[in-house]
Amino acid sequence: MLDFVIFAVTFVVILVGAVLYLPAVSIQCLLFYRDGNLQDIVNKGSLHEFLVGLHEQFGSVASFWFGRRPVVSLGSVDQLRQHINPNRTTDSFETMLKSLLGYQSGTGMAVTEALMRKKVYEGAINKTLDKNFPLLLKLVEELVGKWESYPESQHTPICAHLLGLAMKAVTQMAMGARFADDAEVIRFRKNHEAIWSEIGKGFLDGSLEKSYSRKACYASALAEMESVLKSVIKENSGRGSNQLTFMDSLLQAKLSERQIMEESMVFTLAGCVITANLCIWAVHFLSVSETVQEKLHQELTDVLGDEPVSLDKIPQLRYCQQVLSETVRAAKLTPIAARLQEVEGKVDGHVIPKETLVIYALGVVLQDADTWTLPYRFDPDRFTDESVMKSFSLLGFSGNQACPELRFAYTVAAVLLSALVQKLRLHRVEGQVVESRYELVTRPKDDTWITVRQSKMI
Template identity: 65%
Template sequence: MEPRIRHQEKAPREGRRHGAERALGDRLLALPSSRPREAGGPAPGRAPREAPPFWRRAEPRQGAKPRAEKDGRSRVGVPGQGRGRFESCWTSPSSPSPSCWSLLEPCCTSTRLLDKLQVSLGLLQLKKNGNLPDIVNSGSLHEFLVNLHERYGPVVSFWFGRRLVVSLGTIDALTQHINPNRTSHPFETMLKPLLMYQSGLNGDAVENHIRKKLYENGVNKSLQSNFAVMVKLSEELLRKWLSYPESQHVPLYQHMLGYAMKAVTQMALGSSFEDDQEVIRFQKNHNTVWSEIGKGFLDGSIDKSTTRKKQYEEALMEIESVFKKVIKERRGRNFSQHIFIDSLLQGNLNDKQILEDSMIFSLAGCVITANLCMWAVYFLTTSEDVQKKLHKELDQVLGKGPVTQEKIDQLRYCRQVLCETVRTAKLTPIAARLQDLEGKVDQHIIPRETLVLYALGVVLQDRCAWPSPYKFDPDRFDDESAMKNLSLLGFSGTQECPELRFAYMVATVLLSVLVRKLYLHPVEGQVIETKYELVTSSKEEAWVTVSKRN
């Protein structure tokens, strides 16, 4: 028999139901599965560190005599212990897991109701929590996977609530991964269950493929049709920064989020979002929704606060109402400005599908674009040589002329800067796919319909693939093998996710406008701490200063 996936040795914890289980665990269970759910207990073939509370009556001490019960039956009494003592046990010492793993057949020789409740609650807790408390205690799913892969190697598995999850942590493992499922993007697989939207994995493969192509074409067409919008927004930000004195600290993430929000809303929803008040209102609701997706659903804290949950639900409804209004206005009509929703309307999608895809694009597109721009500018402030080389390329390609789409495509080094930004920042540290058919990595079998995580944050810092992995070095992508590795991870080439493709273009235009006119400087003594969620950001605001080039 071929060996199965190596599992985490640590058994799921007991105790009260953790809020995180109600969040990510239950939402990921919404993914389709024809196999019965496995209990969130120890992996097959490994004994847990602590036995769950299955109870049996202890063996009588030597010399103890049976005593009669009121109903005439005999039972064993233990001197000094009242009606007898109980101890935790496995029903079969040779078995790695209890024979009474199912709640339907509890291992309990006592007929007392309290004992039965203890058995049921203990089993239920093991089934539901899995390793979610360990993930929360690690600080993030990414940090949990870093520790897991360091300890167990490139192919590991663990319990995400009640679902068994496989994680791949090297380029070699990802290259070997046999999975014909290409009908959805990995980021979509993670995000849709959190929004409680129907995953594209549930539908017909042909329909999902068509929907995926509509989504990709929508992103590409909106970029082509709205290139002038990107240039205009970049020049607005440039004028704002030029107005600052050289000593003024610029709140980098705040400005990048505002820039990204304007770009996404105008390209997804149209010219009505040229009004700053509309953008501010949308951004407020967007921030509320994304902050809970990134943190509240993972640690379960949103379920402990009715106020926060209400704010989240209201913000989500307001964003959806904006999209519903735009969908209704643009259905069956032609406009001079082609936006993302127009491409979806041209397909055979219903309003619900258009709404869900538009929400995914706006939420993910804003956050990925904002953080790519923020990290790119920040890393440029820390490397004067890289900034100088980028300015030289911009001067050679663009000269004194305007920024055009044809010339943007010639900025090879600028693309290397952005690729290295993605790698160094570990911009999207986790991706996910559902295994369509049984797959194999090395000698490990990945069963059909297993949720497979790509531990991208682990792979992007792998010394075997990236020499000096913690150094910001865009020149590493002069080597075609480095670009090939990045493409295998979905950060470049044909497997590049549409939201990242959008972010690359918007960030390229921004850097072309800013670096031609400005020197970007770091704030002395600033230390940036990272926050790993679905997209990596800074825990606190990142600050920079700027000065005008001669």
């Protein structure tokens, strides 16, 4: 996330041509020194972990320094509620990712164009799920069938398997049958990993700028992926197909080739990572909670019987939705978001000048004991409380405010959990310690292992 911060601050300086400042009396902050807090962030291991300490020391509204320029961080539901309400014209996650890729984000467009692009993008994702649901179900059932064939003693690496599922689902649903070829998916995955690894780390610690070879590798991967996307656009343009993909929907909306390429890049990059890690963390948490598995199995039996899940049945799986919401919260799936302050504003009386970069410390908020009872416990039942669900929706993790990629991921994960829990029992591997790596999207530091056996739940 620091990569976006550095880019955004630099962008603002170039655009506005002025040094940003916060009145010293407005917001408590770390003392300034020449290099700001970059080394502190690196020492903590991630921007999220730095923000945890920052808010513990200075409270829910604080600022810190990049060079000579401050950034404001908001670390509680109340402060986010005050700030988010007038700043909903663009999606903060999409804005960050487009900025990192050097694409035009909503903050660089006219309001009308930004809203139009957002509507087209979200509509394309919804159509993709609707028209390609049988394909998604097929991919999930293939994976579950493979797991069913494993002996009970076999350790299954869920990160590798579920990243593969996400890659296949996103590429085929976004770009079509060309990516039914494993060689195309492998090529995509290679470039995806080269790009995403630098977005998650290389910008964060400044090491990318210091390494010519890594910069060249990153630029090459980005150029190759853009080239692939453009070639698929040309293949699909003007050609009828029984499959309506994400890219087809953008073509129907009459976007330019450049716009389609950028939107497809964002969806395939973010869609793969968010979907994979939501599935990974959900399976992990189920494997350590027999009670949650039993409750989910009972709901699946009540709603689906022995039938596979369908798109119209997913909204009826209320407990499954609670499991996924609690997974997002407990894993701190997207721990940070950010916006540029469009107009001068106030949070709890603290002045935030126009064009200030404001970070939403979502990972801090999701573990805040004032908002969540026993925040470090995995407890899907907490989402039966309407006030809890409202707080969660406010943060952009459900309902209309959820980022489109997360809504896509919820659907894929619901299909996966339905198929898995109908047929299998999931068990953690004894002695395994699962640690988190906090980047744009939180993932396990190492692959996570489970064992499976045939379900005998009643």
